Amino acid sequence: MLKSPLLIIQAVMVGMFILIGIAALVLEPMKAILPGNQAYWFAGVVFTYAVIRAFRIRKQYKQNKEEDQA
DSSP: OOOSHHHHHHHHHHHHHHHHHHHHHHOHHHHHHSTTTHHHHHHHHHHHHHHHHHHHHHHHHHHHHHHHHO
16 A cells, blocks of 8 residues: 555545546547647657656655665
């Protein structure tokens, strides 16, 4: 379990980025704002950023776990 409040907030942000990416692909108002292929590019960038943040959270979680054991 994530004990650090900062890690919890970061995990919530990853979920929000994923939801924003899905919204860019599915919702009609987002398609009006991002015409053509821009919605796909935006969603791709947001998903990529979410994955990068998830790996950083995982790395920080493992580091905190090792520090607690030491």
